[in-house]
Amino acid sequence: MRNGTILLLKVVIALALAGSLIVQVMILPAVWRDLESEVLWGRIVLVSIAALGVLSMQVFAVCVWMLLTRVRHGSIFQTSSFRCVNVIIGTIVAAALLAFSLAALLAPGEIAPGAVALIAGAGLVLAGFALLVVVMKALLRQAIEREVEARTLRDELGEVI
Template identity: 50%
Template structure:
């Protein structure tokens, strides 16, 4: 991966982290206030669960961005094809899976009552399925990483044998 690509991705990650902190600090309290003002009993019923799900969803995005940052550091150092990378990939997979479950949970919270249209609940459920699909893509990428680590170890072993012969 080129230095420019790593730099560009780090800029995007830094902006994403800053934006997510802004959303946590400013936008979520505004959402809480909006959900509190003159809303019916259906909205009052879902206020706290929706806020908790939103905050946890933002946290899953932040965890993913930090792990990708760490993986980029490993790429820059040339150590990404090691067993240490699996820890970060596993955390990313877990965070994305948790985000999928949070989306399904949001749909379950919004489904009862008349305050939210059924189509919106269906869209939230569809988003949960798509997020789960992203988690599965990361699992496939983890398998590819495992193969690359095994090939790298095999290449080092063969190089060591060749060095002994020479």
């Protein structure tokens, strides 16, 4: 991957993180105030789901940043990369569960059924992304194994020569 691409991705991640901080500091308190007429437990649950969703995105972004740094330094093909990948999978699954929870919470209320279906559909898409990352993790594992095999063969050939 080219350094320009990595830099561009990091700029996008930095902007997303800055935007998420604005959401945490300004938008979520405004949502809390807007829900003043709702029951307290409903306000707490809705704002908590939103806050956890933002948090999952932030953790995801930091892990992707760390992986991009590994790519740039040429150290992506190490087993320590799996830590970041596992956290990424976990955050995507958590976001999917949050979407399903929000859909279930909103379903009996006054919100349009189509909106609930869209939120549940977003949960399904997120679950699909988690499965995609699981497949990509398996590809990373294969690449690491092949790298180790190639290194071993080089070392053995060096000893023979």
